[in-house]
Amino acid sequence: MxxxxxxxKRYPGSGEVLSGVSFAVERGQMAFITGHSGAGKSTxxxxxxxxxxxxxxxxxxxGKDVTRIAAxxxxxxxxxxxxxxxxxxxxxxxxxxxxxxxxxxxxxxGPEEIERRTRxxxxxxxxxxxxxxxxxxxxxxxxQRVGIARAIATRPPLILADEPTGNLDPDLSVxxxxxxxDFNRIGITFLIASHDQGLVSRFADQVIxxxxxxxx
Amino acid sequence: xxTMRTGFGSRMSAWVRTWLRLQGHALFSSLGRLWRTPWMTxxxxxxxAVTLVLxxxxxxxxxxxxxxxxxxxxxxxxxxxxxxxxxRKTAGKLLGKLRNDGAVAEARLIDKETGLAWFRRYSGFGxxxxxxxxxPLPIVIEVLPKREWEDPEKLASLVERWxxxxxxxxxxxxxxxxxxxxxxxxxxxxxxxxxxxxxxSAALLVVGNxxxxxxxxxxxxxxxxxxxxxxxxxxxxxxxxxxxxYGCIGGGLAWILVFGLYLGLRPQVDRLAGLYDxxxxxxxxxxxxxxxxxxxxxLLGMAAAWLVVSRYLWSLRHSPA
Numbered sequence: 418m419x420x421x422x423x424x425x426k427r428y429p430g431s432g433e434v435l436s437g438v439s440f441a442v443e444r445g446q447m448a449f450i451t452g453h454s455g456a457g458k459s460t461x462x463x464x465x466x467x468x469x470x471x472x473x474x475x476x477x478x479x480g481k482d483v484t485r486i487a488a489x490x491x492x493x494x495x496x497x498x499x500x501x502x503x504x505x506x507x508x509x510x511x512x513x514x515x516x517x518x519x520x521x522x523x524x525x526x527g528p529e530e531i532e533r534r535t536r537x538x539x540x541x542x543x544x545x546x547x548x549x550x551x552x553x554x555x556x557x558x559x560x561q562r563v564g565i566a567r568a569i570a571t572r573p574p575l576i577l578a579d580e581p582t583g584n585l586d587p588d589l590s591v592x593x594x595x596x597x598x599d600f601n602r603i604g605i606t607f608l609i610a611s612h613d614q615g616l617v618s619r620f621a622d623q624v625i626x627x628x629x630x631x632x633x
Numbered sequence: 634x635x636t637m638r639t640g641f642g643s644r645m646s647a648w649v650r651t652w653l654r655l656q657g658h659a660l661f662s663s664l665g666r667l668w669r670t671p672w673m674t675x676x677x678x679x680x681x682a683v684t685l686v687l688x689x690x691x692x693x694x695x696x697x698x699x700x701x702x703x704x705x706x707x708x709x710x711x712x713x714x715x716x717x718x719x720x721r722k723t724a725g726k727l728l729g730k731l732r733n734d735g736a737v738a739e740a741r742l743i744d745k746e747t748g749l750a751w752f753r754r755y756s757g758f759g760x761x762x763x764x765x766x767x768x769p770l771p772i773v774i775e776v777l778p779k780r781e782w783e784d785p786e787k788l789a790s791l792v793e794r795w796x797x798x799x800x801x802x803x804x805x806x807x808x809x810x811x812x813x814x815x816x817x818x819x820x821x822x823x824x825x826x827x828x829x830x831x832x833x834s835a836a837l838l839v840v841g842n843x844x845x846x847x848x849x850x851x852x853x854x855x856x857x858x859x860x861x862x863x864x865x866x867x868x869x870x871x872x873x874x875x876x877x878x879y880g881c882i883g884g885g886l887a888w889i890l891v892f893g894l895y896l897g898l899r900p901q902v903d904r905l906a907g908l909y910d911x912x913x914x915x916x917x918x919x920x921x922x923x924x925x926x927x928x929x930x931x932l933l934g935m936a937a938a939w940l941v942v943s944r945y946l947w948s949l950r951h952s953p954a
Contacts, residue, residue, distance in 0.1 A: 520861040
């Protein structure tokens with residue numbers, strides 16, 4: 418599903434954030450990236466989501482080398498990914514429904530399809546009936562569930578989650594992870610960055626551990 | 634899913650439907666956005682309208698000056714005032730001579746009676762003439778030179794020659810002041826054009842800056858959209874429509890304001906024209922001109938928005954967040 422081949426990333430003015438990292442996440446896996454903050458977890462996810470390009474090495478997404486893919490092709494690849502963020506990245510001036518519908522609108526679905534898929538996604542994360550609410554009126558756990566609904570609305574084969582439970586208390590974190598596992602069981606591959614060892618050991622099929630930008 | 638049944642035509646029409654839906658969505662969501670901040674919108678639109686009013690007003694002034702100067706250009710007219718003792722018969726001979734002159738396109742004779750009637754009508758001194766025992770006016774011949782003689786120096790030499798003809802008291806030619814007027818009009822025309830260009834750019838900057846502020850306001854939203862797989866085009870679209878609405882509403886408002894100016898000035902111009910020959914009326918834009926300028930205002934708005942958004946998207950790509 419996702420493969421890093423000797424990937425390095427260096428930013429101008431700072432050293433290498435990633436050095437020669439290689440790993441593969443197979444279809445249907447629930448993989449975790451762990452490590453201290455600054456170990457390069459977020460960079461791996463940013464590279465996988467094509468937000469940034471590697472300085473060296475190759476990245477394969479669904480068997481396709483995307484390392485040097487043209488900039489105009491990136492949006493179409495992103496539509497096949499679900500992204501989940503630590504700070505949820507919801508749009509506060511739009512209702513829950515509109516937030517979840519956004520990737521569907523971007524992908525060009527028709528109004529009936531958007532309506533159907535948005536409701537289905539909200540239903541799956543247990544937020545049916547929250548359509549008209551605004552993110553600001555929701556708790557952190559609920560906001561993250563809106564973020565998850567948005568990520569699964571387009572039914573992507575791969576979901577990348579960067580510290581999805583970083584701002585949530587332990588009980589809620591477990592709840593969110595269980596939700597991920599349910600989606601994982603119906604075939605969605607997950608790559609989750611987390612520094613919460615308890616969650617990792619409980620839910621991971623595979624652990625990619627980074628230290629100072631290197632695989633350990 | 635059913636690729637067997639999905640022909641090229643229906644895929645095409647599906648694509649067109651999607652495209653239309655996205656356009657419609659952007660069109661109305663951008664209008665809704667303007668509606669949500671009515672005061673901001675009103676002020677912006679007014680600033681755009683006022684910026685556009687001046688070029689439009691200049692254009693109309695230009696158009697009127699042009700119409701006026703064209704009327705003046707038809708006045709390469711030379712008047713022959715014949716000596717008082719010259720009678721109608723001799724005048725007729727002179728007229729014939731002039732008509733045969735290679736430099737003359739047209740010549741017509743105004744006899745004493747016609748001259749008197751005109752004088753009574755336009756000078757306001759009719760009563761004074763009444764008091765005179767007989768008609769003091771000379772016979773006048775008006776001559777329009779041929780096109781190739783419509784040049785101040787050539788005409789001056791002609792006038793000099795005609796001046797020496799027997800029976801001719803004097804030949805009057807008003808071109809010198811007309812020429813000066815024409816030069817002033819040319820200057821005004823050029824000035825109006827330059828002012829129009831400068832103010833048009835000002836409108837571009839106003840729209841550009843407004844769109845820039847709007848982008849600043851929606852930076853987060855743009856970021857999220859790009860992460861969710863939005864193309865640059867998708868991100869740009871609502872801003873283009875924003876520029877569209879600013880141009881459209883601002884342009885319409887500008888025309889309304891200019892029309893107000895026109896209505897305000899028309900009575901004065903009519904009175905002024907009445908004091909001369911009463912033949913000039915202030916002209917407003919034709920529907921075609923209104924449509925073209927309005928179209929330009931819309932294009933201006935969209936171009937400004939396009940430039941600003943594209944620059945922003947470019948800067949996103951070239952600076953790692």
